[in-house]
Amino acid sequence: MADPLVYQYRLRTEKGAWLADVILRSDGFFATVSDWGNYSFRWTAPGREFRAFVAHLAGQDDYVCSKLETRDWWDGARTLKRIREHILTYRRDGIYSKETAAEAWQSLADALGRWSGRDARNDDEIRIDEFSVWCTNTTLDEPYEFASYDYPPDVRGFCENVMPALAAAIRGELQAETQALALRHEREAWESEGGAIHV
DSSP, X not given: OOOOOEEEEEEEOTXXXXXXXXXXXXXXXXXXXXXXXXXXXXXXXXXXXXXXXXXXXXXXXXXHHHHHSOSOEEOHHHHHHHHHHHHHHHHHTTSSOHXXXXXXXXXXXXXXXXXXXXXXXXXXXXXXXXXXXXXXXOOSSSGGGGOOEEOOHHHHHHHHHHHHHHHHHHHHHHHHHHHHHHHHHHHHHHHHTTOOOOO
């Protein structure tokens, strides 16, 4: 079995600032050092030439994140939004009475630390410890279902900033290779028809 081909990319912004160094191997190995963290993964069956596969990943942030990190970053903003939307929707649809909705808002305000002036209706996020307090004290069914997790912001930043630059570099490289191969075929065809090369 032949040794895999290795491709290296030193990625920069349009202004020349460093983004990342990326190493790809034709057998599906991917590794990077970047301003948004260091990651590695190995795809065993990309279904096409590996560089073309990696270029195709730009814009598929959730998929790339799932290969590079675990979805275990606490998303307090989304969690709080889900709780609020639940209370508002259930009240609007008549599932919660005015009193039940008021109790739900009160338990949320208590968990957020009402004494510190935080407002359950307008606050930006809920910390994981506050969420735990809320789950213990709320009367809502299955409160832990409201917890929201995401991939860490660093890996999201990597996908948003580095992957498009990597895709552009790979596409440029593949296009240059295709053009060089076409020229070589033209030259070979011309030579096989008796053409002479003058230097």
